[in-house]
Amino acid sequence: MRLHLLALLAGGPAHGYELRQALEKLLGPAYPLPNIGQIYVTLGRLEQAGLIEGRHVSQSDRPDKRIYEITDAGREAVDIWYESPSEALRVRDEFFMKLALAHRAGRPDQIGLINRHRRHCLNVLRSLSKGERPDPGDDHRIAELLIEGATLHLQADLDWLERCQEELE
Structure with a gap:
């Protein structure tokens, strides 16, 4: 899920719920979506790894939210992911x-x-x-x-x- 979230963030900054909604809209009901807790844990790990940066945004009518943005290192990781062949062999099925x-x-x-x-x-x-x-x-x-x-x-x-x-x- 790390690279999926990075690829979404390559399109622009977002918070966790926006990322989940984007996955749901893109992949539809047939794809098992991660729960929001998994997304936020993954975002925390991506931030610790320096692949994204988060900042708090104040909201007057709601609790503050954290917006994430991809870093140059994150863009490089996404580029490598897109350039690498996907594992097609299923012998480890x-x-x-x-x-x-x-x-x-x-x-x-x-x-x-x-x-x-x-x-x-x-x-x-x-x-x-x-x-x-x-x-x-x-x-x-x-x-x-x-x-x-x-x-x-x-x-x-x-x-x-x-x-x-x-x-x-």
């Missing part, structure tokens, strides 16, 4: 490791493991397909792409689970 280690751990029912994971994937797929859709607007396309990407990954996982079952039976 938790389910893959469960399947690979099941027999050695005395859990020989690999088919049962596959079936439980298949049910989980199908439930997530169902929730995505009938879930709440993002509000129309400039950012709704990103949220729709997120849902589409998650759906395609789940479908690929289901195909792979089928392949695993065929191989292990």
